[in-house]
Amino acid sequence: MTIEVRIPTILRPYTSGEKSVSAQGATLQEVLNDLELNYPGMGERLIDESGLRRFINIYVNDEDVRFLSGLQSAIGENDSITILPAVAGG
């Protein structure tokens, strides 16, 4: 199952500048593992030992995965994933 993943500017150095890449997986965790396999280094920008990083937002279609099942969120055939770093500061 191939999923489209939208990559934010700050992570495009990992994808040779591509704004959108394809990945495989039936859960968000599997998709992120696949991204790390193809774009080494990207994984740790997204997750740490406690899960999804606090200031990274990932959406399946129009839903923030924090309101779904986080890394265990199910990914289906026609879903698209969007990664956006939080816009935040102090």
Added chain:
Amino acid sequence: MLVGMLEIQRSLIDEIVAHARADHPDEACGVIAGPIGSDRPERLIPMVNAVRCPTLYEFDSMDLLRLYREMDDRDEVPVVIYHSHPATQAYPSRTDITQASEPDAHYVVVSIRETGPAEGPFEFRSFRIVDGEVTEEQISILG
């Protein structure tokens, strides 16, 4: 001598300062979108500070998705990302530096510490924040 440069309309500066005053004592935040590759801030989009705090700001995650979808549809990028410092200088805080995630954006910080919500002098400064490194830029006011 500052190397980089933000060129911005005076009316947009006025809007940002007005937003900072309206949201005082909390931080105000938003974006000025512009055409991809133009480096020209055109369309100001005030955002809600989801944490409603005098020392922090964060765009709501659903607002963030809508904002980026809309900019994508219009072939725009966030040329300016702005926020206010209600009580401190117009310089990126440590949090601003660690959270900065748009290497191509001008990070504008406006301080209204002198006047709070009232009219009067303010500080308006622009920075690049890339890989934890802050570089202040000149501001060229148009119109």
